[in-house]
Amino acid sequence: MTRDRSSAISDQELNSRLNGRERTNELTVMPLLGHSVRGGAVDLRLGPRFVSLRRTATSALDPISVDSTAVARMLEERHLALGESYHLHPGELILAATLEYISLPLDLAANVTSRSSYGRVGLVIATAPYVHPGYKGCLTLELANVGSTPVVMYSGLPVAQLSFVRVHTEATRPSRYSLATGPLFPPLEQDADRIKLQRLRDEYARSVRTAPDALGPDAL
Amino acid sequence: MTEQWLSSQLLMEIDRTRDLLVSLRQNETSATLQEIGSLAIAATCILNTALRSSSKQDASSAAFIRQELQLVHEQYLPVLTRPQAIRPTQEFAGPLRKSVRAFAPGVVVALHPSSSFSSFSSQGYRTPMLSLVDRLLSNVTGLHDRSLLLGAFAPRLQAHPGVAIFNYPSTEGKNPLALAILLGAPVGHLRKTFSSVRSADAADPCSSTSAVLISDIFAAQTLGPAYLTALRWQLSPLQVSPATPLDPLRLLLVHEALTALGHPAMLPDREHACLAQAFSQFSAPPDKAELFEQASRLPGQIFSSEQYAKEVPPLLQLLQDGLPPAQYLYSDNLRWASVPAILNASASFANTALEHLGCFLKLPEDSQDATLYAKHKADALVLKALELSEFGKAFEKGDRS
Numbered sequence: 001m002t003r004d005r006s007s008a009i010s011d012q013e014l015n016s017r018l019n020g021r022e023r024t025n026e027l028t029v030m031p032l033l034g035h036s037v038r039g040g041a042v043d044l045r046l047g048p049r050f051v052s053l054r055r056t057a058t059s060a061l062d063p064i065s066v067d068s069t070a071v072a073r074m075l076e077e078r079h080l081a082l083g084e085s086y087h088l089h090p091g092e093l094i095l096a097a098t099l100e101y102i103s104l105p106l107d108l109a110a111n112v113t114s115r116s117s118y119g120r121v122g123l124v125i126a127t128a129p130y131v132h133p134g135y136k137g138c139l140t141l142e143l144a145n146v147g148s149t150p151v152v153m154y155s156g157l158p159v160a161q162l163s164f165v166r167v168h169t170e171a172t173r174p175s176r177y178s179l180a181t182g183p184l185f186p187p188l189e190q191d192a193d194r195i196k197l198q199r200l201r202d203e204y205a206r207s208v209r210t211a212p213d214a215l216g217p218d219a220l
Numbered sequence: 221m222t223e224q225w226l227s228s229q230l231l232m233e234i235d236r237t238r239d240l241l242v243s244l245r246q247n248e249t250s251a252t253l254q255e256i257g258s259l260a261i262a263a264t265c266i267l268n269t270a271l272r273s274s275s276k277q278d279a280s281s282a283a284f285i286r287q288e289l290q291l292v293h294e295q296y297l298p299v300l301t302r303p304q305a306i307r308p309t310q311e312f313a314g315p316l317r318k319s320v321r322a323f324a325p326g327v328v329v330a331l332h333p334s335s336s337f338s339s340f341s342s343q344g345y346r347t348p349m350l351s352l353v354d355r356l357l358s359n360v361t362g363l364h365d366r367s368l369l370l371g372a373f374a375p376r377l378q379a380h381p382g383v384a385i386f387n388y389p390s391t392e393g394k395n396p397l398a399l400a401i402l403l404g405a406p407v408g409h410l411r412k413t414f415s416s417v418r419s420a421d422a423a424d425p426c427s428s429t430s431a432v433l434i435s436d437i438f439a440a441q442t443l444g445p446a447y448l449t450a451l452r453w454q455l456s457p458l459q460v461s462p463a464t465p466l467d468p469l470r471l472l473l474v475h476e477a478l479t480a481l482g483h484p485a486m487l488p489d490r491e492h493a494c495l496a497q498a499f500s501q502f503s504a505p506p507d508k509a510e511l512f513e514q515a516s517r518l519p520g521q522i523f524s525s526e527q528y529a530k531e532v533p534p535l536l537q538l539l540q541d542g543l544p545p546a547q548y549l550y551s552d553n554l555r556w557a558s559v560p561a562i563l564n565a566s567a568s569f570a571n572t573a574l575e576h577l578g579c580f581l582k583l584p585e586d587s588q589d590a591t592l593y594a595k596h597k598a599d600a601l602v603l604k605a606l607e608l609s610e611f612g613k614a615f616e617k618g619d620r621s
Contacts, residue, residue, distance in 0.1 A: 030546060031612045048310065048607065079310040082614055099611065101544050101604060136542045138604070156611065178581060179542055179597045181604040 007166040009108070011040050014164065018042070028103040029162070041163040042100075044112065047138060048080045048155040049182040050096035064197045066188045075185055080155045087150045088143060090122070095183040097138040099156060106133045109167045112141070118159050122147015125160045133169050137180035308333050309393045311603040312386075312402060314610040315559045319407050320384055322519055324414045328383045333390035345388055345398075345406055345454075384410055396566045396602045399559075400443055400450035405470075408435015411518075429466060430506060430514075436470050437515035440477035444523040446563035448474050448486050449571070468498035473511065482525035523560040531557060535565035535605075539598060540576040544605035546612070556609045556616075566602040570595060 009017075015037055017027045029042050036043045058070040080086060088094065104110060109132060114125035124144045131139065141160060145151050153159075177184055188194070308331035317329045386406055392398040412431040439447045451474055455467045472495050475487045487495070499505070535545035535557055545565045547554045557565075574594050575585075581597065583590035 028543060030544065031608055033612065033615050048611075077307060079307065081310065081313075082611065099608070101546075101608070103541075103543060156615065179577075179601065181544070181600045 008040055009164045009166060011037065014040060014042070026103075027105055027108060027164075028101075030101045031099075036158075041113075041161040043115070043158040044139070044141075044160040044162050045099040046141070046143075046153060046155055046157045046159050047097040047099040047182070048082075050078055050080075050086075050094050050143075051183050051185060052076050052078060052092070052094045063188045063191070064194050064201065071185065080153075082155065084155070086153045088123070088145045088153050089150045090145050090148050093142065093144045095185060096141045096143050096153075097180070097183040098141065098160070099138075101136075101138050101181070102131070102162070103136040104131060104133050104164075106169050107166060108164045109133050110135075110162050110164050112139055112160050112162055115159060115161055118151075121151055122149065123151055123159065131162070132175060133167050135175060135178070137178055138182065140177070140180065140183045307393075309398075309603070311606040311610075312388075312399045315399060315606065316386060316402060316407070319403055320410060323411050324382070324384070326382075327414075330383055330385045332385050332387045333393050334387050345401055394596070394599050394603065396563055396599055396606075397446075397450040397453050399606075400439070400446050400563050400567075401454055403443060404439035404447060404451070405432045405435050408432060408438065411435065430511065432466070433470065433473055433506060433511050434515045434518075436474050437477045437511060438518050438520060440474040441481060441515065441522050442520045443560045444481075444528055444564050445478055445483050445486050446560065446567040448478060449567040452487075452491075468495040469505070471495050472499055473508065476508075477512070477515075481522065483528065484525075523558075523564075527561070528564060531561035532564045532568060535561055536568055536573065539565060539569045539601060540573055542577060542580050542601070544601045544608060546605035546608035556612050557605065559606065559609070562602060562605050562609065566598070569598055574598065 014027075018029060018032060018037065029036070032042070033045070053074050054076050056070070056073050058067070058074060061071070061074075078086065086094075102110070109130065112125070112129045112131065114123065118125070122145050124146050125141055128142070139162075143153070143159070176187065310331075312331060313329060316331070320327055320329050386402055388398050388402060408431050409428070412428070436447075436451070448471070451471055455471060471487070472492075475485070475492070479485055530550070531548060534548035534550075538545045538548075545562055546557055548557055548561075549555075574591060577598055578585070578590055578594040581594065583594060
């Protein structure tokens with residue numbers, strides 16, 4: 001697959017691809033509500049489901065030796081009814097999902113970015129913005145309030161936008177987040193490099209335990 | 221049991237109710253809790269009246285009132301101030317609310333996923349509870365004149381129309397068929413209780429059995445073949461027992477209601493024969509024509525075979541392509557799918573086309589785990605479609621207004 005970031009698609013092409021008769025195996029953003037398409041991008045709304053992280057007795061989240069029970073204790077799922085609100089406090093992070101379910105064809109990738117009007121009140125939307133060609137599902141948004149005032153969130157709030165770039169790819173494997181319909185906490189335990197990193201960590205710990213003098217007097 | 225003891229028991233209950241009221245007022249965070257507070261006031265009124273007319277007090281009424289107050293403590297409050305452990309499926313709430321408000325405007329609908337080992341039986345889907353006022357009204361008529369009671373409670377019922385709590389097995393919370401079941405007999409039960417309690421006339425003459433059968437026929441007519449799929453899944457037709465002749469009768473009537481609307485026969489011959497044999501054990505079969513007649517009087521939109529042919533195939537195609545079956549193209553316009561169409565697409569997909577999704581997800585063929593995984597994904601897409609359809613319709617309604 002090659003990416004050509006300069007070839008963003010135009011408003012006209014975007015409209016024509018989104019509103020074509022054939023909705024399947026093409027570019028789909030469901031639903032398209034109100035004036036969702038502007039400036040070559042599609043507005044993304046906050047969906048009703050999100051996951052917040054509770055403070056627990058767990059001392060730290062170690063991505064290479066994940067205690068899934070401890071993680072489950074930390075996560076709290078919520079579902080906002082229509083019109084219900086949630087106050088995102090300064091310093092708080094939640095995982096939310098887009099209301100929109102998207103399906104990208106193999107010739108398009110996408111980027112999720114904050115809408116500037118929300119960024120200006122301290123809301124940071126996504127820290128992993130690239131969406132692969134061929135992806136189908138809702139997008140998980142990492143919402144953080146980096147401002148100093150709580151921000152009130154509602155389901156349906158157009159907090160982000162999705163822009164598209166042309167790519168050349170032949171086939172993709174479905175990602176582990178394929179067909180997601182709500183926010184997903186990452187399955188850290190499935191990371192391919194986890195075992196290697198664990199081995200390096202264990203070796204380091206052994207070396208420090210068995211030969212502290214080798215590190216010199218400053219090590220103590 | 222002496223009258224003195226009874227009075228002391230009732231006084232104790234009044235004190236408990238007041239305590240409850242105080243605790244509710246202190247922790248009041250939502251309109252629903254306010255309503256519970258109001259219901260507790262109603263309970264106190266009843267108890268006070270019962271105390272004054274001491275000649276009519278008896279042990280059973282005291283036991284009943286105590287039981288009702290216990291219900292507030294043990295069931296209503298935990299449901300309404302729900303712990304996070306078991307979360308209800310919010311996607312079920314919209315369709316259930318719409319269905320309940322057709323006959324009970326303003327009633328608050330709450331969902332209660334209960335722990336149940338028998339997710340496939342009727343046990344998990346208990347009759348919906350109505351509000352405390354309704355339960356009191358339906359049980360204290362021996363003590364009071366019905367029309368007087370209704371008159372006394374009318375302003376309160378208008379301000380707080382009540383809460384209907386639907387129970388379902390928590391293990392089926394992500395299964396769209398559970399919604400079809402809830403929209404059937406449980407809503408029918410509620411309709412019967414509601415009409416018999418809130419009506420000043422004589423109580424609804426229809427029995428509980430008839431209420432179930434009428435609501436089954438009505439659900440088949442308004443939900444289409446998806447209701448039969450749900451009922452077959454719940455009642456296991458090949459395991460029907462002569463001890464429970466109601467189950468085969470329910471399935472046979474639903475089948476009959478669907479074929480009358482032109483839907484293709486969905487009961488295999490072997491199942492049909494098995495059900496007919498079990499039904500023959502029924503000692504006093506109800507009058508079918510009367511049941512169909514009563515079902516036809518209920519307000520609701522029939523899901524005809526023509527609508528099925530128009531709406532379901534495009535939704536099925538969306539599911540096959542890994543998309544939520546929420547919208548379909550009709551005469552060059554995108555339309556929001558109706559709840560019956562979504563449920564029928566889901567039922568049909570699970571029966572016939574699950575392998576398409578498995579193929580998209582590159583799951584191994586002929587593996588039970590892969591099939592279950594594909595079913596889990598398909599169910600999630602269907603719930604997403606229910607969510608999108610409800611949101612989209614509400615959003616567009618806001619646009620128009």
